[in-house]
Amino acid sequence: METAHTDKNFEQKLNHLTDNLIKMSNIVEKQIEIAVNVIKSKDSSDAQTTQNLDEQVDEVERDVRDLSFEIMTLHRPVASDLRLVFTALKVSKELERMGDHSRNLAKRAISISSSFDEDLTDQMHNLGKGVQKMVNQTLESFFKKDEVQARISWNQDAEIDRQYKSLLSDLIERMHNKQTSVVDEGTKPILIAKSLERIGDHATNIAEEVIFNITGHYIDLKKSDFE
Amino acid sequence: MVDQNSNYALQTSEVYVHYGKKMAINNVALNFPKNEVTSLIGPSGCGKSTFLRCLNRMNDVIDICNVKGKFLLNGNVDIYSPDIQVETLREKVGMVFQKPNPFPKTIYENVAYGPKIHGIASSQNELDEIVKDSLHRAGLYEEVKDRMEDIATGLSGGQQQRLCIARAIAIRPEIILMDEPCSALDPIATAKIEDLINELKENYTIIIVTHSMSQASRVSSKTAFFHLGNLVEYGETGKIFTKPDKEQTNDYITGRFG
Numbered sequence: 001m002e003t004a005h006t007d008k009n010f011e012q013k014l015n016h017l018t019d020n021l022i023k024m025s026n027i028v029e030k031q032i033e034i035a036v037n038v039i040k041s042k043d044s045s046d047a048q049t050t051q052n053l054d055e056q057v058d059e060v061e062r063d064v065r066d067l068s069f070e071i072m073t074l075h076r077p078v079a080s081d082l083r084l085v086f087t088a089l090k091v092s093k094e095l096e097r098m099g100d101h102s103r104n105l106a107k108r109a110i111s112i113s114s115s116f117d118e119d120l121t122d123q124m125h126n127l128g129k130g131v132q133k134m135v136n137q138t139l140e141s142f143f144k145k146d147e148v149q150a151r152i153s154w155n156q157d158a159e160i161d162r163q164y165k166s167l168l169s170d171l172i173e174r175m176h177n178k179q180t181s182v183v184d185e186g187t188k189p190i191l192i193a194k195s196l197e198r199i200g201d202h203a204t205n206i207a208e209e210v211i212f213n214i215t216g217h218y219i220d221l222k223k224s225d226f227e
Numbered sequence: 228m229v230d231q232n233s234n235y236a237l238q239t240s241e242v243y244v245h246y247g248k249k250m251a252i253n254n255v256a257l258n259f260p261k262n263e264v265t266s267l268i269g270p271s272g273c274g275k276s277t278f279l280r281c282l283n284r285m286n287d288v289i290d291i292c293n294v295k296g297k298f299l300l301n302g303n304v305d306i307y308s309p310d311i312q313v314e315t316l317r318e319k320v321g322m323v324f325q326k327p328n329p330f331p332k333t334i335y336e337n338v339a340y341g342p343k344i345h346g347i348a349s350s351q352n353e354l355d356e357i358v359k360d361s362l363h364r365a366g367l368y369e370e371v372k373d374r375m376e377d378i379a380t381g382l383s384g385g386q387q388q389r390l391c392i393a394r395a396i397a398i399r400p401e402i403i404l405m406d407e408p409c410s411a412l413d414p415i416a417t418a419k420i421e422d423l424i425n426e427l428k429e430n431y432t433i434i435i436v437t438h439s440m441s442q443a444s445r446v447s448s449k450t451a452f453f454h455l456g457n458l459v460e461y462g463e464t465g466k467i468f469t470k471p472d473k474e475q476t477n478d479y480i481t482g483r484f485g
């Protein structure tokens with residue numbers, strides 16, 4: 001990275017901040033991976049794991065918040081240091097939300113009956129895999145400070161949205177046709193798909209932070225928000 | 228004589244300064260927009276004071292100092308032209324130093340001296356008004372109004388510095404140069420001076436040398452970063468302190484040296 005700081009104490013705290021973000025990213029990636037698998041496996045102990053991991057995520061997020069606050073108060077960061085702290089605060093918030101969504105979707109997934117429409121399950125699982133890949137690539141772009149990769153990830157969100165919408169219209173169509181196995185689950189599959197789509201949105205936000213962190217500017221394009 | 232259309236109070240280009248054989252400023256070009264505060268930052272010895280002193284010919288008195296370059300006031304006055312009298316120039320370009328340096332005279336005399344010798348006041352009444360107004364603008368009037376005849380050296384450091392600013396503005400300059408004006412002051416006195424700088428920019432163009440990054444970011448709208456006699460980067464202060472273009476600037480302002 002850059003030349004070392006003259007103030008070693010400050011340097012250490014900045015490194016610690018980055019370490020915390022790496023740690024948090026690893027946990028959330030794990031959480032998403034498990035949650036996406038639960039869509040198919042309906043494994044309740046895995047669903048419980050996403051819940052446990054969520055507590056760890058919350059804890060690291062608090063650490064990031066406190067450390068950022070300390071750095072801002074005691075060291076008055078500017079330029080690349082300021083951008084790092086700013087980005088850390090925002091990225092950790094996005095990660096925390098992604099964690100919540102994965103936990104929720106895993107919990108819903110195990111409550112869906114095993115007789116649920118197989119094609120729809122596959123579609124949800126695929127959407128999940130796509131989101132998972134996007135998240136991994138976005139976080140990689142963050143730690144590698146790779147602007148090109150961040151822009152690629154950012155653009156993937158459109159594909160995620162497309163898959164999400166097509167899944168929704170399939171679901172609605174089957175409900176219209178009174179396909180019992182779908183109707184019985186009510187809003188659960190919709191909420192699962194929604195959670196996945198939201199994780200994609202949070203990844204997009206992270207990609208925007210990555211681009212800001214590298215360039216000092218926010219990406220100017222704005223996509224429509226579905227929430 | 229004054230080009231009202233120039234957006235710059237001062238324009239400099241191809242500036243080289245040598246002390247004997249030693250180069251102190253190496254081909255610097257820098258313009259100072261009117262009614263804005265520009266800060267000059269950079270490590271000790273990089274040439275900030277040398278450059279600042281060129282702007283009102285303070286280097287003239289240093290025998291071994293050789294200044295070359297173009298210096299234009301208000302778009303058309305060459306400040307190094309033989310037609311220009313240094314006294315006249317300093318009426319337009321005032322200076323405040325690192326250490327407050329009031330004359331060992333009364334508070335009143337300190338402020339009145341400049342307008343008197345430059346013939347700015349036509350009557351005692353007018354002079355009194357100028358003194359009062361300058362002290363007021365320097366944010367010192369309330370503190371000294373009942374002791375105008377006291378010797379100025381009896382004031383606190385922060386008060387002395389504000390007195391020096393009052394003295395500088397009493398001659399109604401267009402530009403005020405400040406070389407680390409707060410380095411000897413406590414945080415409250417510093418805050419008062421910074422507040423004052425903010426107010427002064429309504430009427431003056433200010434160029435300030437500072438070692439405090441937070442001060443530069445608080446008071447100035449433009450920042451110039453010097454290193455080893457070179458101007459490394461110049462730009463909007465907000466930009467310099469969030470995303471400077473040069474790695475070297477980033478390293479300096481974030482405290483990464485060497």
Ligand SMILES: Nc1ncnc2c1ncn2[C@@H]1O[C@H](COP(=O)(O)OP(=O)(O)OP(=O)(O)O)[C@@H](O)[C@H]1O
Pocket residue numbers: 246251269270271272273274275276277278289
């Ligand atoms: N009167 C002088 N005679 C000889 N060399 C000088 C003189 N004044 C300054 N210099 C040299 O010129 C270079 C620039 O000095 P200058 O005082 O302009 O630096 P500066 O950026 O203001 O530093 P500081 O932040 O320490 O005040 C230094 O190498 C200094 O030693």
Ligand SMILES: [Mg+2]
Pocket residue numbers: 275276277406436
């Ligand atoms: Mg100096």
